[in-house]
Amino acid sequence: MRADPTFPASPPRTLATSPFERKIAAFLSLSDEERSALNRLYHKTRRVAAGKDLIRQGQKGQTAYLLIDGWACSYKLIQDGGRQVVNIQVPGDFLGLRSVLFHTADHSVETITDTIVCEIGTKDLLESFATLPRLATAILWTVSRDEAMVVEHLVCVGRRSALQRVAHFLLELGARLSLVGLGSQNGYSCPLNQYVLADTLGLTPVHLNRVLRRLREIGLVTVRCGDVVFDDFDRLVDLAEFDSGYLDQSGSLLR
Amino acid sequence: MRADPTFPASPPRTLATSPFERKIAAFLSLSDEERSALNRLYHKTRRVAAGKDLIRQGQKGQTAYLLIDGWACSYKLIQDGGRQVVNIQVPGDFLGLRSVLFHTADHSVETITDTIVCEIGTKDLLESFATLPRLATAILWTVSRDEAMVVEHLVCVGRRSALQRVAHFLLELGARLSLVGLGSQNGYSCPLNQYVLADTLGLTPVHLNRVLRRLREIGLVTVRCGDVVFDDFDRLVDLAEFDSGYLDQSGSLLR
DNA sequence: CGCAACGTTGAAAATCGTCAATCGACGTGG
DNA sequence: CCACGTCGATTGACGATTTTCAACGTTGCG
Numbered sequence: 358m359r360a361d362p363t364f365p366a367s368p369p370r371t372l373a374t375s376p377f378e379r380k381i382a383a384f385l386s387l388s389d390e391e392r393s394a395l396n397r398l399y400h401k402t403r404r405v406a407a408g409k410d411l412i413r414q415g416q417k418g419q420t421a422y423l424l425i426d427g428w429a430c431s432y433k434l435i436q437d438g439g440r441q442v443v444n445i446q447v448p449g450d451f452l453g454l455r456s457v458l459f460h461t462a463d464h465s466v467e468t469i470t471d472t473i474v475c476e477i478g479t480k481d482l483l484e485s486f487a488t489l490p491r492l493a494t495a496i497l498w499t500v501s502r503d504e505a506m507v508v509e510h511l512v513c514v515g516r517r518s519a520l521q522r523v524a525h526f527l528l529e530l531g532a533r534l535s536l537v538g539l540g541s542q543n544g545y546s547c548p549l550n551q552y553v554l555a556d557t558l559g560l561t562p563v564h565l566n567r568v569l570r571r572l573r574e575i576g577l578v579t580v581r582c583g584d585v586v587f588d589d590f591d592r593l594v595d596l597a598e599f600d601s602g603y604l605d606q607s608g609s610l611l612r
Numbered sequence: 613m614r615a616d617p618t619f620p621a622s623p624p625r626t627l628a629t630s631p632f633e634r635k636i637a638a639f640l641s642l643s644d645e646e647r648s649a650l651n652r653l654y655h656k657t658r659r660v661a662a663g664k665d666l667i668r669q670g671q672k673g674q675t676a677y678l679l680i681d682g683w684a685c686s687y688k689l690i691q692d693g694g695r696q697v698v699n700i701q702v703p704g705d706f707l708g709l710r711s712v713l714f715h716t717a718d719h720s721v722e723t724i725t726d727t728i729v730c731e732i733g734t735k736d737l738l739e740s741f742a743t744l745p746r747l748a749t750a751i752l753w754t755v756s757r758d759e760a761m762v763v764e765h766l767v768c769v770g771r772r773s774a775l776q777r778v779a780h781f782l783l784e785l786g787a788r789l790s791l792v793g794l795g796s797q798n799g800y801s802c803p804l805n806q807y808v809l810a811d812t813l814g815l816t817p818v819h820l821n822r823v824l825r826r827l828r829e830i831g832l833v834t835v836r837c838g839d840v841v842f843d844d845f846d847r848l849v850d851l852a853e854f855d856s857g858y859l860d861q862s863g864s865l866l867r
Numbered sequence: 868c869g870c871a872a873c874g875t876t877g878a879a880a881a882t883c884g885t886c887a888a889t890c891g892a893c894g895t896g897g
Numbered sequence: 898c899c900a901c902g903t904c905g906a907t908t909g910a911c912g913a914t915t916t917t918c919a920a921c922g923t924t925g926c927g
Contacts, residue, residue: 433763433767435772441766459756463760463763463857486745486749493745493749494713494738497713498713501711503759505711505714508762509688511696511766512688512696512698514770515813515814516694551906551907560883560884566906567908570907570908598690773914774914805873815915817873818876818916818917819914819915821874822876825875825876
């Protein structure tokens, strides 16, 4: 196992108790008061089956969620029936946070596996800004980080070949999962089927399948049966021109 | 001039004095106290020549700016020397706001025309959250709206044909310019050359040129000599499947 | 004049999508 | 138990889109 700054080998060690605290631990640490106020924002915890729309594009007055366990994806529909998956969400990520300030949801969120989610009281959240400005900053950081990920996704789809795109995506997902202890440089468990991957990467399922085959044949990565196995991590990073700088925001402005 | 909700015919009438106030006027109106606190955040106003990098990817401790006059674009470089333009900025837009909370800038911002920009004291901005929570909400809204635009851009590049992509982009830009009184359903003045357009839309300049020719030949839109002229607005909206819902956030949660 | 930036075009090649079909795994109802 | 349908993965053949390479025209400017 090499010490590569582009890929954290182990999850950060923190004593954070909630998923959100864990997520922002690299950015700032909350006071006890902020911590307890935060816990009051978590409402019902719900189990949601795989393949359900949690948030529906065009829906008014939506709620936001925190993803506790399982996988989800956010996507936008287009008129011909296709869709573009904007982001894959893994445990610790917010769902629908971006458009809490919008009247109607501008995207949908669908569960990919069975999940456990936690409702966020968005009105409480906004009102808590008055007493907890550092919380406001933390939320702003979260939204900014999400945007950074979408931007990198855009770069991938706009300017990389299909081969690089797929490689880059698999590496990025691995890096994100490593941050929460669900992946390593060897690989990770991944419940995404080829249709979701294709919708994410702006490819057709058929072409994605061929690209995956090629990546497997040249000995870089194997995606099969719900597992991603990095056969040659270094060469894969090289091919994808992967640099996790936009993910690794540790040591930020505030502490 | 038809009354089409997808394209505001005239800019909103407000008495807002600063570009940022004008921008968020549809979302919330600020008190006098908030207004004056906001004005204290505006530092030096600078003139910047066309073609300069205002923010450079990888730079540490960057400043954010408000674009007062002129055009700019934010982009990310890729290793082979190419780039992906993430967004075009027009008067009233922020530059570099997304990564104020990041140690190093994750993207670059380049001026396209001669511009006038205004430095934002980002530390003051974050500190002002303590006394002005509504300002925090407004900033969060701004970042969320920017993200919504990037998401729509991603959908364009990932799932639309080159023809639709170009048409959609020209319409979106028109809608944004209309909001600040710089465009209409007839068209607008546009200083973007074909290289910038190509880098924005994930196409080669050569192919972009052919697409523009086709759009002109079928009588939809003419892009020439720094002007965009909508020859058949309705058919263009139809082709692009354009729906400005993600831009028009008027009537939001707060007032 | 000569150079540089931008726009334009043609021809050939590579990439990617579409259509159609097959295969295996899995669950469900008869 | 088995037939059947569904879902996801896979492959081939073909066609469309997009890129690449190369060249040329125009404009503006030192």
